[in-house]
Amino acid sequence: MGNMKVHQLARGFWEHEPSLSLSCKPSSANHTLSSFDLQTFIRPKTTPTKPPSSDHNSHSHQVDMQAGGTRWNPTQEQIGILEMMYRGGIRTPTAQQIEQITEQLGKYGKIEGKNVFYWFQNHKARERQKQKRNSHCPSNSRDEADTPYKRKCRRWSFTCMEEESISSFKVEETRTLELFPLHPEGR
Amino acid sequence: MGNMKVHQLARGFWEHEPSLSLSCKPSSANHTLSSFDLQTFIRPKTTPTKPPSSDHNSHSHQVDMQAGGTRWNPTQEQIGILEMMYRGGIRTPTAQQIEQITEQLGKYGKIEGKNVFYWFQNHKARERQKQKRNSHCPSNSRDEADTPYKRKCRRWSFTCMEEESISSFKVEETRTLELFPLHPEGR
DNA sequence: GCAAATTAATGATTTATTCAAG
């Protein structure tokens, strides 16, 4: 709050790189790749920064957020359920679980899969660090019911919501890319 | 591939947790959540481990992999393009870029968005660590063309490919979960 | 020359750290 100036500069991503004046030796870079334009990717299309259209606000529960770049603001019910699951033993849910959880929690307010994912990550990390800070009598500092190194497969894939979303009431645009705040100190 | 014994134990995910005998105090857990079954999520549905069907091998380039749980094995063209992009300055591509890159690289072999994402993460990290190991005369150890702390929004979402995939030649099942080799020594 | 055994690379996940909104 307060002194949080937000730069709106809409320059491209890679303009801070004149021409790669590094003299990296072109070792074994003799690829026989055909028909490929690097420029296509270097310059990501100068998005027109379409402002979010007038939202209809369907779900009522709390501020609808999204569509502008705000972050998820969980409701009490959502937190409750998540904590219950955490206490139930879930630490890093699989994609499948995340899907289901998201669907369930969606009843209580707007939510995305990544929110669920992040919530578990953060909660786990912070519980751990809280426990570490309370390492007074570390007699039984065994990590009780955490995931004991079984490597599960996450299996996700990107789904970019851009360019005319599915037309239904999906997340539309949500463009925060060119719009980054800068913080006063080097923290 | 000789003494690599593979455990096939197909027990469920959370069976290493009888009933959470922890006596965690039920602090402020008086949520008024209704109609929600925790068990649904605790027990993720005992997938029947369907073996991959006979693959037709469509793309010719190299071993088709996938469909069983193997990892992405990039072709020379793909590596070439990715390295070119990296040298071009791309470090952590946005979801939008990843989408495009994936599409392009798809011409040279099977690939997913997450492969592109991981490739950049790993390549960046390993370049950095390689450079750190060569810190002989650290005169100009400035991180040259890396992303200088601009926080972009990644914007991804989960897409679980399970339960009868889209029917086309998509990734089906890919279950490597319970199947881990054990190595004789502590690595 | 060739497969098994070993090692080196590197793809895929998880954990730690950091940034920033509210």
Next chain:
DNA sequence: CTTGAATAAATCATTAATTTGC
């Protein structure tokens, strides 16, 4: 100050190189 979001570091796990014994 709390915590959602994102990135970096550490770690695990698999595949390709490479070596080795025949």
